Amino acid sequence: MNLETSAKITWCPGCGNFGILAAIKSVIQEMVENGKRPEDIVIASGIGCHAKIVDYVKVNSFYSLHGRVPPTISGIKIANPNLTVIGFAGDGDAYGEGVEHLVFSAKRNIDITMVVHNNSIYGLTTGQFSPTTPLGMKTKSTPYGNPEYPLNPIKLMLGSGATFVARTSSFDIAHIKEMMKRGIEHKGFALIDVIEPCLSFYNSTDYIRGNTYKMEHDPTNLVKAFEKANEWNYTTEGKIPLGIFYKEEKKTFEELLLKGRNPRKG
Amino acid sequence: MDVSILVGGQAGDGIKQSGVITAKIFNELGYYVFVYDDYQSLVKGGHNFSVIRVSDKKVCSHKDRVELLVAFNQDTIEKHSWRTKEIIYDKDKVKVKGTGINASEWANKKGSSLLRNSIFIGAICKYMGVDLKIAEKIIKESFHKFLDENIEALKFGYDSVEKKHDFKKIGKPREVMTGNEAISLGAIAAGMKIYIAYPMTPASSILHYLAENEEKLGVVTIQDGNEIGVAITAVGAAFAGVRTMVGTSGGGFALMTEAVSLCAQSETPVLFVVSQRTGPSTGVPTYTMQADLNFVKNAGHGDVMRVLVAPGDAEESYLLTAKALNLAWKYQIPTFVLVDKEISENTFSAELAKVKKEEAKLWNGKGEYLRYKITADGISPLAFPGDIFTAKGSSYEHYEDGTTAEEAEAVKRMQEKRLKKMKTLMEEMKREETVKVYGKKNSKITLLTWGSSTGVCKEVAEELGLKVIQPLYLEPMPTWELKKHLKGRVIAVEVNATGQLANMLGIEEKVLKYDGRPFTPEELKKRLGKLLTLKNKGDN
Numbered sequence: 001m002n003l004e005t006s007a008k009i010t011w012c013p014g015c016g017n018f019g020i021l022a023a024i025k026s027v028i029q030e031m032v033e034n035g036k037r038p039e040d041i042v043i044a045s046g047i048g049c050h051a052k053i054v055d056y057v058k059v060n061s062f063y064s065l066h067g068r069v070p071p072t073i074s075g076i077k078i079a080n081p082n083l084t085v086i087g088f089a090g091d092g093d094a095y096g097e098g099v100e101h102l103v104f105s106a107k108r109n110i111d112i113t114m115v116v117h118n119n120s121i122y123g124l125t126t127g128q129f130s131p132t133t134p135l136g137m138k139t140k141s142t143p144y145g146n147p148e149y150p151l152n153p154i155k156l157m158l159g160s161g162a163t164f165v166a167r168t169s170s171f172d173i174a175h176i177k178e179m180m181k182r183g184i185e186h187k188g189f190a191l192i193d194v195i196e197p198c199l200s201f202y203n204s205t206d207y208i209r210g211n212t213y214k215m216e217h218d219p220t221n222l223v224k225a226f227e228k229a230n231e232w233n234y235t236t237e238g239k240i241p242l243g244i245f246y247k248e249e250k251k252t253f254e255e256l257l258l259k260g261r262n263p264r265k266g
Numbered sequence: 267m268d269v270s271i272l273v274g275g276q277a278g279d280g281i282k283q284s285g286v287i288t289a290k291i292f293n294e295l296g297y298y299v300f301v302y303d304d305y306q307s308l309v310k311g312g313h314n315f316s317v318i319r320v321s322d323k324k325v326c327s328h329k330d331r332v333e334l335l336v337a338f339n340q341d342t343i344e345k346h347s348w349r350t351k352e353i354i355y356d357k358d359k360v361k362v363k364g365t366g367i368n369a370s371e372w373a374n375k376k377g378s379s380l381l382r383n384s385i386f387i388g389a390i391c392k393y394m395g396v397d398l399k400i401a402e403k404i405i406k407e408s409f410h411k412f413l414d415e416n417i418e419a420l421k422f423g424y425d426s427v428e429k430k431h432d433f434k435k436i437g438k439p440r441e442v443m444t445g446n447e448a449i450s451l452g453a454i455a456a457g458m459k460i461y462i463a464y465p466m467t468p469a470s471s472i473l474h475y476l477a478e479n480e481e482k483l484g485v486v487t488i489q490d491g492n493e494i495g496v497a498i499t500a501v502g503a504a505f506a507g508v509r510t511m512v513g514t515s516g517g518g519f520a521l522m523t524e525a526v527s528l529c530a531q532s533e534t535p536v537l538f539v540v541s542q543r544t545g546p547s548t549g550v551p552t553y554t555m556q557a558d559l560n561f562v563k564n565a566g567h568g569d570v571m572r573v574l575v576a577p578g579d580a581e582e583s584y585l586l587t588a589k590a591l592n593l594a595w596k597y598q599i600p601t602f603v604l605v606d607k608e609i610s611e612n613t614f615s616a617e618l619a620k621v622k623k624e625e626a627k628l629w630n631g632k633g634e635y636l637r638y639k640i641t642a643d644g645i646s647p648l649a650f651p652g653d654i655f656t657a658k659g660s661s662y663e664h665y666e667d668g669t670t671a672e673e674a675e676a677v678k679r680m681q682e683k684r685l686k687k688m689k690t691l692m693e694e695m696k697r698e699e700t701v702k703v704y705g706k707k708n709s710k711i712t713l714l715t716w717g718s719s720t721g722v723c724k725e726v727a728e729e730l731g732l733k734v735i736q737p738l739y740l741e742p743m744p745t746w747e748l749k750k751h752l753k754g755r756v757i758a759v760e761v762n763a764t765g766q767l768a769n770m771l772g773i774e775e776k777v778l779k780y781d782g783r784p785f786t787p788e789e790l791k792k793r794l795g796k797l798l799t800l801k802n803k804g805d806n
Binding site for chain 2: 005006007038039040041042044047052054055058059060061062063064065068071072073074075076077078079080082083100101103104257258261263264266
């Protein structure tokens with residue numbers, strides 16, 4: 001299936017977003033090859049460099065607002081639960097502006113997949129700090145050092161009842177693809193935190209490359225998941241665990257709310 | 267025939283339900299009914315009262331004067347005995363001159379103080395000369411628990427007082443409903459399938475009513491985490507092809523304004539119901555005002571095209587909500603139903619118009635689908651995810667295919683497409699009934715009013731021989747129609763502090779009320795009387 005659009009890609013050369021784009025196109029191709037109707041796929045994005053992804057994939061999409069991807073795709077999913085909805089957001093978008101929506105989506109276990117382009121900076125607005133920027137970092141809006149501790153979104157999601165929480169890195173396209181597939185297949189809320197550099201405003205390439213490792217614990221163990229989540233708190237030190245932190249099966253929001261109804265089908 | 271009964275007590279006594287049941291009883295005899303509910307922002311205690319007005323003519327306001335006061339507690343006497351000398355009261359709680367019933371004693375013996383309500387309903391029936399059988403019928407329809415006890419209580423109350431009036435059957439019963447119920451039903455009639463809200467007085471009962479009747483009405487209701495979530499979720503659902511409505515009050519709508527702008531840019535249809543209350547800010551949550559007009563008419567950054575309707579009662583709420591939802595989907599714009607606490611929560615007689623869902627412009631399936639295809643009337647044909655794979659909606663300015671556009675020519679093209687939609691809408695509005703005219707058509711004095719103030723204006727205008735103009739649509743403002751009528755001396759009557767509609771139309775003479783309560787006919791007549799140097803009706 002040809003997923004190319006006529007839009008010119010405006011990301012900086014070497015941007016981590018290219019890896020995410022390649023992964024999602026490959027995932028969608030495979031889904032369609034395995035019988036998924038392309039009409040049943042919808043992607044959405046917020047606002048930021050990440051968001052342009054919807055212009056670059058020829059599939060149903062909604063270019064939403066900053067922080068508002070979870071409610072946008074929740075609305076789409078509830079209207080037609082047959083659809084597979086995948087949301088893309090930046091760290092400022094998902095963990096800042098719209099963190100309350102993320103918490104609620106996780107809490108309810110709505111069957112959506114959120115892919116967060118986490119470069120720990122605000123790229124498109126030229127370099128302010130984000131919710132996951134390390135303490136003390138000098139940025140456009142914190143020229144003398146960030147006075148805030150970073151948020152650990154993995155712990156937040158686990159605490160909010162998310163039933164699929166994973167982290168990957170933009171350098172490992174095969175791994176992003178695997179996490180996306182698993183997240184999309186997962187029946188319930190899935191969050192995939194994609195650690196990536198921003199070559200223009202926070203180039204963490206050297207740190208990320210060589211400091212990640214793949215987790216191998218039992219992902220159904222919540223206590224273990226928290227331990228793993230707590231290993232790395234979005235600093236510039238230590239090894240970053242990648243893979244699935246936690247996975248749980250339980251009834252989804254749309255199952256409980258709709259009880260078999262499909263509003264689109266009347 | 268125009269009789270009013272005030273029932274008063276504390277929150278938690280069941281006063282509100284009593285009022286509605288009493289109204290339904292008189293409705294059975296063919297009378298028009300109107301119930302005014304007054305309550306405070308608390309759960310138990312305080313003071314609640316309802317005024318049930320029964321008439322052989324349609325009424326949409328409550329009077330200061332009543333013909334019967336029913337007091338559940340002493341506070342009611344303190345607050346309302348100025349209205350009448352005819353009092354029926356709970357002898358165990360109240361000391362006053364009138365007819366006392368040992369209601370608390372009886373009710374508590376039978377197991378619940380709430381039974382007092384049926385006791386007093388029975389008493390009202392006897393006093394007004396209404397057949398007990400009718401009351402029994404309505405009680406049976408209204409209660410599922412403690413039915414036998416309630417019937418007994420009804421009889422006890424009935425037997426405890428003397429008959430004073432005679433209410434004969436004058437016609438067939440009508441529908442009896444609150445404005446919020448009417449809004450709910452109007453939306454359903456026009457195809458609404460998802461309702462999303464965050465609880466906020468006085469809009470919450472839309473959520474309660476629809477949630478309670480999901481199966482019967484074929485709707486899904488969602489209580490979201492906050493109003494931002496509510497509005498954005500609605501945009502998502504509409505993008506996926508489902509007619510969606512949201513409801514709130516001014517403070518909640520403040521959080522939805524981002525979504526209004528998103529609807530405009532992405533051309534996504536969403537119906538917003540805003541039920542005004544006293545503001546600004548938290549204001550007075552359970553009281554009324556008509557002060558969010560400026561806000562709702564202009565909310566959402568950018569050049570936002572919208573339709574705003576302002577019904578005046580339950581019937582208009584039903585009709586105009588259906589119209590607003592159909593218009594949202596026809597033009598792919600945000601639309602607004604602007605009501606207030608008096609419409610939302612008071613109970614009205616209603617004879618509902620015939621309305622139905624009008625299908626949107628749908629894609630014919632030929633060629634490639636372009637979400638924002640430029641057409642002669644500005645409206646792009648719709649197709650949804652699930653049916654196609656190139657539905658690309660966007661909050662960004664865009665090309666016809668929905669991908670992002672920033673070039674000057676492209677931006678101008680899309681803005682003009684939306685302007686064309688506006689032009690098409692204006693042509694349709696000119697063929698629509700957008701303004702209602704009442705009273706003495708050739709009067710030299712015209713009252714300009716809107717929404718819930720219309721009923722009381724009509725009543726007083728009839729007495730004083732004046733004309734009344736009520737715009738039903740406040741955006742687009744039907745200036746072509748209004749200018750025919752806004753001639754001579756025009757006095758604006760509104761429940762807000764600045765005269766928001768008056769200012770929009772350049773009307774300088776205003777009679778305003780802003781204490782959180784609606785006008786009563788007596789008050790409006792008195793204030794207009796001062797302004798108009800009338801010796802008798804023939805002076806205009």
